[in-house]
Amino acid sequence: MTTALREELCRIGHSLYARGLTFGSSGNISVRRPEGGWIVTPTNVAMGDLDPGQLSILDENGNWIEGPKPTKETFLHTAMYGARRDAGAVVHLHSTHSVAVSVLEDIDPADVLPAITAYYVMKVGALRLIPYFRPGDPALGSTVAGFAAKHHALLLANHGPVVAGADLRSAQYATEELEETAKLFLLLQGHKIRPLTPAQAEALKTRP
Numbered sequence: 001m002t003t004a005l006r007e008e009l010c011r012i013g014h015s016l017y018a019r020g021l022t023f024g025s026s027g028n029i030s031v032r033r034p035e036g037g038w039i040v041t042p043t044n045v046a047m048g049d050l051d052p053g054q055l056s057i058l059d060e061n062g063n064w065i066e067g068p069k070p071t072k073e074t075f076l077h078t079a080m081y082g083a084r085r086d087a088g089a090v091v092h093l094h095s096t097h098s099v100a101v102s103v104l105e106d107i108d109p110a111d112v113l114p115a116i117t118a119y120y121v122m123k124v125g126a127l128r129l130i131p132y133f134r135p136g137d138p139a140l141g142s143t144v145a146g147f148a149a150k151h152h153a154l155l156l157a158n159h160g161p162v163v164a165g166a167d168l169r170s171a172q173y174a175t176e177e178l179e180e181t182a183k184l185f186l187l188l189q190g191h192k193i194r195p196l197t198p199a200q201a202e203a204l205k206t207r208p
């Protein structure tokens with residue numbers, strides 16, 4: 001099982017990198033292990049170079065116990081899991097349009113992007129903006145912990161998205177949907193838009 005999870009994590013990292021959704025050695029991914037603890041990406045490794053045999057292992061307390069040195073955002077991932085007991089995976093990227101939106105003045109920190117499409121509402125919901133912290137600053141962990149229970153998708157100001165999902169695929173797809181919606185939002189700047197109404201958005205919470 002762990003071997004399959006390691007391979008899946010790397011396949012997703014390679015795919016994200018190949019499609020230009022994160023660059024250089026930016027971004028990090030983690031997944032919960034069925035036997036306890038987490039598999040996380042090592043620090044300073046490009047998503048395109050992830051190797052299933054070279055991933056970091058954390059125990060159930062978030063301590064590094066095996067493999068190469070984990071991402072410097074380990075506390076960010078563990079803060080997400082701490083607040084969301086149902087989360088099985090977390091993805092953080094530097095996807096361009098999401099980062100661009102994170103820099104805009106006059107966005108609503110409680111709900112950064114309008115409900116442009118149904119798919120966005122279903123995959124992301126209310127996107128919370130987190131104030132700027134230097135990457136790797138442990139103070140980011142406590143701030144994130146305060147919002148993550150209500151929001152599985154967070155946008156770190158002047159940095160990028162962090163998204164939790166039930167499993168790797170869910171976290172990946174939600175992060176990709178966030179990036180595409182950020183792109184649409186930027187494309188629509190200067191245009192009058194007609195987002196979904198609150199009633200239309202609310203109706204998406206129940207399955208047809």
Ligand SMILES: O=C(O)[C@@H](O)C(=O)COP(=O)(O)O
Binds near residue numbers: 027071
């Ligand atoms: O922006 C940063 O520096 C980190 O958040 C990041 O994306 C990559 O850091 P590592 O995972 O430690 O390589």
Ligand SMILES: [Zn+2]
Binds near residue numbers: 093094135159
């Ligand atoms: Zn980052």
